[in-house]
Amino acid sequence: MNNSVIITNAVMSTPLGRSARKGADMASLHTVEKAAIVVTDGVIDYAGPQSDMPAVTDESRYSHIDAGGCAVLPGFVDSHTHLIFGGYRPDEFEWRLKGDSYMSIMERGGGIQSTVNATRTESAEALARKAQWFIDRMAAMGVTTVEAKSGYGLDTATELKMLDAIDRLASDPNQKLRIVATFLGAHAVPKEYKGRTAEYVDLMISEMLPAVKGKARFCDIFTEKNVFEIEDSRRFLKAAREAGFKLKLHADEIVTLGGAELAAELGAVSADHLLHVSDQGVEDMAAAGVVATLLPLTAFTLKEPYAPARKFIDSGAAVALATDLNPGSCFSGSIPLTIALACIYMNMTIEETITALTINGAAAVDLAERTGSLEQGKDADIIILNTDNYRMLPYYVGMNCVRTVISRGRVVAKND
Ligand SMILES: [Zn+2]
Structure with a gap:
């Protein structure tokens, strides 16, 4: 199954780091307004401004997801x-x-x-x-x-x-x-x-x-x-x-x-x-x-x-x-x-x-080295919302506004 994917046109927000964020640090998310994420064999190669996205070799092995300007977060x-x-x-x-x-x-x-x-x-x-x-x-x-x-x-x-x-x-x-x-x-x-x-x-x-x-x-x-x-x-x-x-x-x-x-x-x-x-x-x-x-x-x-x-x-x-x-x-x-x-x-x-x-x-669960943020070297656990603004999440009380779910580079759920 294909687990190499390029996501473009994303509003990416993510905590950063390989350990728990404590106290006031919990409030800081790193946001890139026009972001791209490159995933090779289930692992994030690049997550940052689309304008700086590196060229990939053998592009044909990558599937492509256009996030359509929607918010992209790490998987929960x-x-x-x-x-x-x-x-x-x-x-x-x-x-x-x-x-x-x-x-x-x-x-x-x-x-x-x-x-x-x-x-x-x-x-x-x-x-x-x-x-x-x-x-x-x-x-x-x-x-x-x-x-x-x-x-x-x-x-x-x-x-x-x-x-x-x-x-x-x-x-x-x-x-x-x-x-x-x-x-x-x-x-x-x-x-x-x-x-x-x-x-x-x-x-x-x-x-x-x-x-x-x-x-x-x-x-x-x-x-x-x-x-x-x-x-x-x-x-x-x-x-x-x-x-x-x-x-x-x-x-x-x-x-x-x-x-x-x-x-x-x-x-x-x-x-x-x-x-x-x-x-x-x-x-x-x-x-x-x-x-x-x-x-x-x-x-x-x-x-x-x-x-x-x-x-x-x-x-x-x-x-x-x-x-x-x-x-x-x-x-x-x-x-x-x-x-x-x-x-x-x-x-x-x-x-x-x-x-x-x-x-x-x-x-x-002692896995902060592998998942929990969108950064180079981490597993590609990624969600795309149906909105451009993650602040909509609590506003949707009890309703799901997650559109696409990618787990270790594979699309595992699509809600549209
Ligand atoms: Zn319990």
Whole structure:
């Protein structure tokens, strides 16, 4: 398939760099009004003024896209999803509408455990097929990299099956997106270990970590009151780090517990959710360079207060935005709605929002060297909007204004 392409007549805007943009830097996008991008074999050779575009040898191997004066941005990175799961939980959604809380449903055996029961009965092939439906829709919204977590197995065999499903998707030569795997065996304490959290942590350390080694780039944990509290989280994450995994945490989502501080202490790549982060946690994460991955669709769905994006940015931290697509607390992978909520309710500027969904999302999955900006040497993950002005993105509340999506040099979605 052709992955060499020349894009002309673009209004190109992109963050710059090969690491997360922090604090005030998040607002700065590099814009070229009449730009061209040359992509050879899936990699950007040139991104800059069309007037300075170098001549290519063997022009016949390049396809040509005239952007028609429309805005061109880096592809989006959705750096926090639970893409692989069995079953659905519409009944719980209705219970919550009637006043049940997410944690009370979880405590009586619903919630994550309900998806675990369904996931244990599905084949890897069926799980992957189901996830592809979401991937196709994500691609159409401009996502070119997605992180996918295990964590609905909570036993070694099913966690491996979920990672197998992710690998089937990631290694499919026709796959539209780049997929990054995260091991989340510490998503909940399974019913078999109810009241014996420390023993489940022992099992993860002694059996699961060696089994999933090489199949996941990250190790993640749901650090929460009455789930994995700080001491269990620290013990597990230290073992994961020693085993060679990079770290992520679901931190301070439901109550203020100190997950953000722990993420900073352990040098995690990201801490995610952070609705109830303490001021100390914000400061510690900023100082340690831990990416704050904020998930406004989850706050919206659970009717919870939004995470303090401004506090993070104004403290000099790097903020990423992601969807948290999952069958329970947030059954949405909507990038357009994420953008709108970030701007309307989290008081992020559109420039900060774009940075959060591109280079900072890439940093949150440790891929800022490869993607997240339009620069020479990076993979050609590029989106073309249907408008000349990226400031239209949040104005289209919940509607998709991405026209063309290019992933590693291949056109993977066309919306016109
Ligand atoms: Zn999550």
